[in-house]
Amino acid sequence: MSSKQHKIRVGISVGDFNGIGPEIIMKSLKDKSITDFFTPIIFASGKLFSYQKNVFKLQMNFHYVDDVKDVVNGKINMVNLWKDNVNVNFGTPTEESTKMAIESLEAATEALLNKDIDVLVTAPINKDEMLKLGFKHAGHTGYLEEKMDKKGVMFLVTEDLKVAVSTHHIPVSEVAQNISKEKIKKQIKILNQTLIEDFCVEKPKIAVLGLNPHAGDGGAIGTEEIEIITPAIKELFENGIFTFGPYPADSFFQPSNYKKFDAVLAMYHDQGLAPFKTISYEDGVNYTAGLPFIRTSPDHGVAYDIAGKNLADEHSFSEAIFTGIKIFKNRLEYNDLRENRLVVRKSSSENRWQEDQ
CATH class of the missing domain: 3.40.718.10 (Isopropylmalate Dehydrogenase)
Incomplete structure (x- = not known):
């Protein structure tokens, strides 16, 4: 399928929900025409996002699914990982917010590896809190390198x-x-x-x-x-x-x-x-270069100091989404060109140049 025909699926991990993750995610997706460009898939909790969209007075609807294979184009999809109530404590990391950050990242990465999503965009995490709960890596890059069994490069x-x-x-x-x-x-x-x-x-x-x-x-x-x-x-x-x-x-x-x-x-x-x-x-975007799959993120952290105050600027997160989409299209077109390129070789039998397509 060519890049022009394919509706790109962007998976989003929620990060620490007591930071600015859900706020910048929703602000990046609030335009009603956003689903004309790609299919968003958030790996999180419907109750969490329903609560926070009211805090930030955002008018938007989610299409809830239990399995990423059930997502629908034209909707903002939510893979509902947690169905219980969620306790939000803006500005302070908790065990609950850290667990969801880990589970969201793991579910989104699994979807990426299974090609159920095309691009992964990660909201900011609290590395120290995740390490305390047994997460083995000081950031997304090391985790993705392990899952994909390949070394990458942090590229801003x-x-x-x-x-x-x-x-x-x-x-x-x-x-x-x-x-x-x-x-x-x-x-x-x-x-x-x-x-x-x-x-x-x-x-x-x-x-x-x-x-x-x-x-x-x-x-x-x-x-x-x-x-x-x-x-x-x-x-x-x-x-x-x-x-x-x-x-x-x-x-x-x-x-x-x-x-x-x-x-x-x-x-x-x-x-x-x-x-x-x-x-x-x-405008900055963090891109993990050199991996077989595409992952981007904003170039800032959890910003606990402004969490819940409706002050977070979503620009870097939006840039992360559209940079990931652009890279996916570029890579698809590059691979298409390589598959269809002319290969020039010398015929040993006729001693002349031939072109194979």
Whole structure:
């Protein structure tokens, strides 16, 4: 089925419902024409959303199903995971809100793996509270990598700025020991393929930041650039991947610098995300690159401080939905083109060029 014929199914996990998750989900879906563009499927609780839509004075209806296979196009579907009453305590994580966050993520991921949904969009979670209840990962990325048995890359994207991070949620004291030449090479290869396949960039140009101040200053402030990062960049460039750097992080994120590149690889979380969120906060989307399925999320957290006050801005969540849809279409078209491409080969019997379609 072509991307033009397919009504894309977007699965949504609820996150911590005592944060702003349900609010930004509903605000993103409140336009009555939204189901003309895609089929939303929320994995949560009908009673929870009925309560919160009244809190936020939103006029919208849900189509409740017990099984994701029963969803209907043209409706905002709710896979009703919890049928009991739910206690909402805005601004404070509870065991109940954490359990639902985990169960919603697990159900939505299962639907993604079974191809019952095409795109997964995750609302913000409280990582610490989930770890306390036995969740094994410090975030969505590690969980999805385990479920899909493949390494991904945390990739923050907007139209103009795309930033990946080599190391994710680890202490700064452990960053240096968690980078290596082979790891950086593998991550840049993932980014290169993602830019081609998911963002329609024919020949990507990727900038790499140094780990140390001033990118090591020739070895005076650390040798990781000389021993690890530069050799990885050189080897990739020699093999046809346009990779440049390492650049000093403190001066890189000026428009005259970063706009020359299609993506940036930072060495650690805050090195990449602090400038990204400063430049692109409202439009930013977190995309897990390199996985066989598509997952996006807003680039902010649970925001307990404004939960329940009708102050949450849904813009980043809406961007996450439509970025996921765009990536799905791009990937579908890329695969269609590859399946139907002309393959030129030399005939051994006739010693002439033939074209096979």
